[in-house]
Structure formats: structure tokens, C-alpha cells
Amino acid sequence: xxxxTADVAGPAGGxxxxxxxxxxxxxxxxxxxxxxxxxxxxxxxxxLLAYLTRVxxxxxxxxxxxxxxxxxxxxxxxxxxxxxxxSDLAAYPPDSxxxxxxxxTLQATRQPRAVVEHLLRIGRRAIVxxxxxxxxxxxxxxxxRGRMPVAHYFNHDWYDTPNIHLxxxxxxxxxxxxxxxTIEKSVTLDHAGRPFSLDPRGELANLLAAQGxxxxxRRRG
Amino acid sequence: MITDRVHGDDAAAARRPGHRLAVAEPLxxxxxxxxxxxxxxxxxxxxxxxxxSNAILICHALTGDQYPAEPHPVTGxxxxxxxxxxxxxxxxxxxxxxxxxxxLGGCMGSSGPKETDPATGKPxxxxxxxxxxxxxxxxxxxxxxxxxxETLFAVIGGSMGGMQVLEWAAAYPDRVFAALPIAxxxxxxxxxxxxxxxxxxxxxxxxxWCQGNYLAQGRNPSRGLAVARxxxxxxxxxxxxxxxxxxxxxxxxxxxxxxxxADFEVESYLRHQGxxxxxxxxxxxxxxxxxxxxxxxxxxxxxGVLANAFRGTRTRFCVVSFTSDWLYPTAENRAIVHxxxxxxxxxxxxxIETDKGHDAFLLDEPEFFAxxxxxxxxxxxxxxxPLR
Numbered sequence: 001x002x003x004x005t006a007d008v009a010g011p012a013g014g015x016x017x018x019x020x021x022x023x024x025x026x027x028x029x030x031x032x033x034x035x036x037x038x039x040x041x042x043x044x045x046x047x048l049l050a051y052l053t054r055v056x057x058x059x060x061x062x063x064x065x066x067x068x069x070x071x072x073x074x075x076x077x078x079x080x081x082x083x084x085x086x087s088d089l090a091a092y093p094p095d096s097x098x099x100x101x102x103x104x105t106l107q108a109t110r111q112p113r114a115v116v117e118h119l120l121r122i123g124r125r126a127i128v129x130x131x132x133x134x135x136x137x138x139x140x141x142x143x144x145r146g147r148m149p150v151a152h153y154f155n156h157d158w159y160d161t162p163n164i165h166l167x168x169x170x171x172x173x174x175x176x177x178x179x180x181x182t183i184e185k186s187v188t189l190d191h192a193g194r195p196f197s198l199d200p201r202g203e204l205a206n207l208l209a210a211q212g213x214x215x216x217x218r219r220r221g
Numbered sequence: 222m223i224t225d226r227v228h229g230d231d232a233a234a235a236r237r238p239g240h241r242l243a244v245a246e247p248l249x250x251x252x253x254x255x256x257x258x259x260x261x262x263x264x265x266x267x268x269x270x271x272x273x274s275n276a277i278l279i280c281h282a283l284t285g286d287q288y289p290a291e292p293h294p295v296t297g298x299x300x301x302x303x304x305x306x307x308x309x310x311x312x313x314x315x316x317x318x319x320x321x322x323x324x325l326g327g328c329m330g331s332s333g334p335k336e337t338d339p340a341t342g343k344p345x346x347x348x349x350x351x352x353x354x355x356x357x358x359x360x361x362x363x364x365x366x367x368x369x370x371e372t373l374f375a376v377i378g379g380s381m382g383g384m385q386v387l388e389w390a391a392a393y394p395d396r397v398f399a400a401l402p403i404a405x406x407x408x409x410x411x412x413x414x415x416x417x418x419x420x421x422x423x424x425x426x427x428x429x430w431c432q433g434n435y436l437a438q439g440r441n442p443s444r445g446l447a448v449a450r451x452x453x454x455x456x457x458x459x460x461x462x463x464x465x466x467x468x469x470x471x472x473x474x475x476x477x478x479x480x481x482x483a484d485f486e487v488e489s490y491l492r493h494q495g496x497x498x499x500x501x502x503x504x505x506x507x508x509x510x511x512x513x514x515x516x517x518x519x520x521x522x523x524x525g526v527l528a529n530a531f532r533g534t535r536t537r538f539c540v541v542s543f544t545s546d547w548l549y550p551t552a553e554n555r556a557i558v559h560x561x562x563x564x565x566x567x568x569x570x571x572x573i574e575t576d577k578g579h580d581a582f583l584l585d586e587p588e589f590f591a592x593x594x595x596x597x598x599x600x601x602x603x604x605x606x607p608l609r
Contacts, residue, residue, distance in 0.1 A: 077599020
């Protein structure tokens with residue numbers, strides 16, 4: 001990043017050092033071109049948006065379900081609306097963003113397929129990350145304990161989890177096929193959030209990835 | 222010709238403090254009528270900076286006025302938004318130049334049914350033309366032009382004030398840098414109109430209303446106006462808030478009296494709300510202003526599509542609703558947000574958790590204030606205003 005792009009007026013004032021981004025968010029940020037228009041769906045407290053605004057000079061908007069998250073964002077000068085992916089994407093016109101980001105949220109939506117379709121209607125590209133239910137630890141947990149995996153993957157019991165549509169990397173690849181969209185880029189991450197490069201269509205990726213991160217576009221590649 | 226004066230020299234103006242802008246250019250109204258001249262009563266707080274970029278227009282609600290940040294000249298009570306506006310507060314008078322007007326049709330010095338019709342020398346009464354939210358905003362724009370302010374840093378208001386904010390953003394998008402419509406709607410619902418009609422009927426059923434001619438006859442439909450206020454006041458609260466405040470508590474008595482005196486605290490409270498209201502408000506103004514709200518339908522003004530009202534806007538929006546507000550519920554505010562999204566506008570939206578009902582926008586709600594402060598700080602930075 002050059003000094004010039006770092007000086008873009010950001011909500012944090014630009015003077016303070018940027019806090020480091022969470023591993024998977026840093027990977028998302030790397031995929032985004034400077035100066036583009038970005039919608040972050042499920043933006044939490046706005047870490048990614050603040051970073052992209054400050055460092056890449058993007059025109060960023062967000063959607064967040066929790067009041068505390070939205071308030072934190074708006075307090076920091078970010079343009080964020082309270083809402084969710086299932087009900088609030090329909091209002092946006094086609095092609096209103098260069099990128100729409102859905103980070104660790106797909107599994108909590110009621111209609112993941114419709115949501116992904118909306119992402120690619122609104123944005124030229126969609127960046128989606130999600131926990132991989134095909135990871136070997138999940139499989140072993142189910143195989144040997146016969147109970148739904150809780151632990152450090154999902155942190156909720158099956159009866160109160162917001163994660164109602166869990167999928168594997170292969171499931172997601174199959175969905176992109178069904179939707180006729182192009183996987184422009186894919187990254188697999190281990191449970192520490194470190195990226196490693198494996199073809200997401202391969203058995204190994206589906207077994208070793210704790211998370212999948214995909215950049216999709218409408219165009220067939 | 223435009224005349225601006227503090228403490229006017231005519232008797233009506235001298236009764237009350239503050240600024241009066243006399244606009245001699247005719248004002249064409251939505252109804253087709255024209256006001257040949259009009260007066261806009263307004264107050265300002267803080268200092269307009271050299272490049273006139275720090276002005277915030279505060280739009281008041283149905284029964285508000287131009288005194289958000291100072292004691293009310295009639296009641297002596299703190300300004301209706303004194304929790305929000307003042308030195309060091311969210312609407313910081315050390316930083317911003319606040320402008321508050323009395324709406325057209327009001328009764329605190331702006332042209333309205335209570336003021337004198339220059340053509341007859343008598344109070345306007347029902348001869349005053351019916352006005353709309355857009356008419357109110359047209360009148361405010363005359364003032365902003367007069368003050369030489371090219372772009373308002375922000376326009377903010379709750380309830381009917383929020384309708385004016387939306388109208389400002391739709392009608393004069395290049396004059397509004399940031400818009401904060403709060404606890405409002407882009408159109409009045411059937412339920413909103415219904416409640417207003419109850420209030421109007423209460424006023425018109427009072428024999429002292431005299432077909433609107435009470436001022437000339439030296440009478441005042443205070444009972445009708447008080448009932449209108451009582452009914453409306455219920456809609457500003459929530460069931461849980463009323464219950465928390467009053468429950469079924471009895472008023473200074475051990476048991477019910479088997480009569481129609483105010484046995485219950487809530488009755489006494491409402492009666493007080495009604496009777497204190499009539500001291501500061503004009504019954505005909507209440508008719509005109511409720512009508513203006515009822516007629517408001519921003520989408521209808523733009524081909525039936527609300528998003529069309531905001532196409533191409535560069536204004537930054539912050540929409541706020543309150544969970545227990547059933548008068549202008551979150552769904553109505555969210556409809557505004559969706560229209561802004563459809564117009565690809567820059568919008569923030571927060572629903573504040575509270576049990577205080579519609580009135581929450583007037584109260585000290587820390588989360589609400591924190592959101593407004595953050596939004597305004599972000600806008601100030603984009604506008605190049607000095608940091609606090």
C-alpha cells in the first residue's frame with residue numbers, strides 16, 4: 001500500500017495504526033481491488049469495512065443483524081444498516097457493487113441458495129467464506145461419538161445454533177455448479193485460519209479445510 | 222422583499238422572543254393556493270462558520286416548535302430536544318450552527334391559522350390554505366436561502382420532523398449533505414390517518430371551536446384540543462411503558478370511587494397532558510398540521526416508487542427506528558431504507574431497543590445518541606469540518 005492510498009479519509013481518522021485483520025478477513029481484503037464498491041453482509045463490528053475504507057479507499061456499505069454490531073459500525077462512521085441476508089438483499093438493484101462479501105454467515109441464512117443468487121445479482125463478484133462441515137474432525141466426532149459436533153467449530157449445541165445450513169466444501173462447489181456461476185478463486189484454510197492451496201473439488205481439500213473461501217462471478221469461466 | 226428581525230415590531234411578534242423572517246415573495250402551495258407573503262419564525266444556536274458548512278436544520282414534530290434547545294417561552298419547560306442539542310451534546314452548539322423553524326401552519330410565530338390574514342386584518346382561521354409537508358419544506362428553504370447557506374451539513378428530525386427530512390432530501394438533494402430521518406415514515410398509514418381524524422373530530426365537536434372562528438369570537442376549544450392530545454399521547458407511548466409507569470395504580474385514594482372522576486393515575490396523567498397542552502397550542506394549527514402529515518406520501522409524489530425520490534442522491538442517510546414504536550414502526554422506517562438501497566444511496570440504519578414507544582426519539586437514549594454522534598462525526602470528517 002502506498003502512502004497515498006493509506007491517507008484516504010477513513011472513519012478511524014487514519015492516524016492510529018490499523019489493528020491487524022482476522023486471518024480470513026485479511027484473505028478477503030486481498031481479493032478486493034482498491035477504490036471499488038463493496039457490500040459486506042454480516043459485517044459484525046465493521047473490522048473489514050473499516051480496513052478496506054482506510055487502506056483500499058473502497059466505498060463500503062454493510063448489513064449486520066445485531067444492534068450492538070450496527071451501532072459500533074455507525075459510531076465509527078461506517079454506512080451500515082441493521083438487517084439480514086435473507087430479507088434485506090432483495091432491495092438492492094443489480095450491479096450496485098463490485099464485490100459483495102458474505103463472511104462466515106452463509107450457514108446462518110434461511111435460504112443459502114437464494115442468498116448466493118442475490119450476492120451475484122447485486123455484485124459483479126461475490127466473496128463467500130464458511131466453515132467446512134466435511135472437515136476430518138467433524139467427521140470423526142460424528143463417527144465415534146455419534147453426537148453433533150460442538151467444540152471449537154461451531155460453539156453451539158444443535159438445538160440453539162444459528163448455523164442451520166451447514167455444508168461441506170464439496171456441497172458448496174456443487175451449489176456453484178447448480179447456479180451456473182464461476183469460481184474465480186478458492187482458498188482453503190486450516191483451523192488456525194492459515195491458507196493452504198488445494199483444489200476445492202478434491203477429496204483432500206474437503207477433508208483438511210476448516211473453512212472454505214470462494215470468489216465467485218456470474219460469468220462462466 | 223425579505224425582512225429578518227429579532228423581536229418584531231408588530232404586536233403578534235413582540236409577544237414572543239426570537240427571529241421572524243418575513244418573506245414577501247409569494248409561496249405556491251401544493252393545494253394550488255398561494256400565500257402572498259409568509260412569516261417564518263426560527264431560532265438559531267451556535268455559530269455559522271466562515272464557509273457556512275456547519276449548519277444543521279432541526280425539523281420539529283407535530284406539536285413541536287422552534288425551541289429545541291432553550292426553555293419554552295410559554296411553558297418555561299426545557300427545550301424539546303435539550304437532551305440532544307446544546308454545548309458538548311450530540312448536536313453540539315460549540316461545533317454546529319443549529320437552525321430550528323416553526324413549521325408553516327404552526328402556532329409559534331410562523332404563518333398559520335392563528336396569525337393575522339393581511340388581507341382582512343383578522344385571524345386566518347380556516348381561511349388559511351391547507352398546507353403539506355412539502356410546503357413546510359419550501360418555506361424552510363426560503364430561510365436557508367436567506368441565511369446564504371448553500372448546503373446544509375445535516376437535516377434532522379423525528380416523526381413529522383423526519384417527513385420534512387425526507388422531503389428535503391428528495392426535493393433539494395444538493396442542499397443536504399446528511400439526512401437523519403428518525404422514527405418516521407415515507408407516507409401516513411391508514412392507522413396514522415385514523416388517529417389524526419379522532420383528534421380533529423374531538424376539536425371540531427367542541428362548541429367553542431365555532432367552525433374554526435373561535436379567535437374572532439374570543440373563545441377557545443380547549444376541551445376538544447385536550448381530548449385530541451390525550452388520544453394522540455397514547456400513541457406516543459407503548460403498552461409496557463404505560464404499564465411500568467402507571468399500572469392500575471389509583472390516584473390519591475385507597476379504592477375506586479364508582480364514578481367517573483380520575484380514579485386511576487393514568488387517567489390523571491392523560492388529563493394533565495391534555496390540559497397543559499392547550500396552553501401552548503392552537504386548535505386550528507392542530508387541524509392543519511395533522512392534515513399535512515396525512516397527505517404525506519413521498520412515493521406518490523414520485524410515480525409510486527419511493528426509490529425514485531432518491532435517485533442519484535449523494536446525501537448520506539441515517540435512519541433510526543425504535544423497537545416499541547407502533548406509531549411509526551420499524552417496518553415503515555425499513556421501507557425507507559430499502560428504497561434508499563434501491564437507489565444505491567449511502568445509508569445507515571439502526572433499530573434502537575427500547576420500551577418507551579414513539580416518544581423515545583425525544584428521550585435520553587444512550588444507544589440512540591451514540592449512533593447519531595458517530596454518524597455525524599463520520600459525516601463531519603467527510604465534509605471536512607474540524608474534529609471535535
